[in-house]
Amino acid sequence: MSVVLDAFSIVAIVAGLVFFLAGTVGLLRFPDAFTRLHALTKADNLGVALVVIGLLPQMDGVLAALKLVLVWLLTMLSSAAVSQLIARSVRRRECSE
């Protein structure tokens, strides 16, 4: 059973890392601030999600697992909020120029 869980963890975490890589590649390749925000928020969010899901079976206890999920939720909340704030301020600056 634990072999199955370990395999699950490895697959999920590696998949998560692929999405982190995608986010970074997008950050480097995409043409402007807005498109780069898309790359960072959406790909990295999925990356964090997959790493957390992969780590869940390795945690001992429900509270420890909950803490991990909490970290995930806070990361998601902050990246969703910050991406909008950056997009709005870039947009305002573009419009006022």
Place this chain on the structure above:
Amino acid sequence: MSALPEGGPTRALLVRALLYFALWIVVDQSAKTANLVVGLLASATATWASLKLLPPASGRVRLGLLLLLLPRFLWQSLVAGTDVARRAFALRLRLQPGFVDYPVGLPRGSARNAFELIASLMPGSVPSGETKETIEFHCLDTRQPVVEQLAAEERAYARALQPGPRHG
């Protein structure tokens, strides 16, 4: 103080205080008295700050109903992440970025804020500005039916995000 939702400010205060204390328990994970005292003080301060910064009258976000929409949200995040990853790894960039005005039904307030948070994790859209009746989204690919997708999302979340009795 007349525009408060049913249950009044006391209920909102209690719910928030309980949520903050639950958060403390999850983060600290200790049953020692000293830790719990600090946790109580911290959650009281957090409750006070949240009532100052986000008064309970400005619309309602129903957490229970929102949780029911979790599978939909996770699926959309998966689609969004895969979409961006495919575009990032593609040999030739297939992007047609641009701005789209979405006529939003939700008035300004915490319900609309929550919708904007959710929408910014949806495939291909990040809110970049707003007026009273529209939200402006930046889209990775304006050839996609962005407005239709957003309208479907807003319909799906309509019951969980209820605008408050806010005027104007």
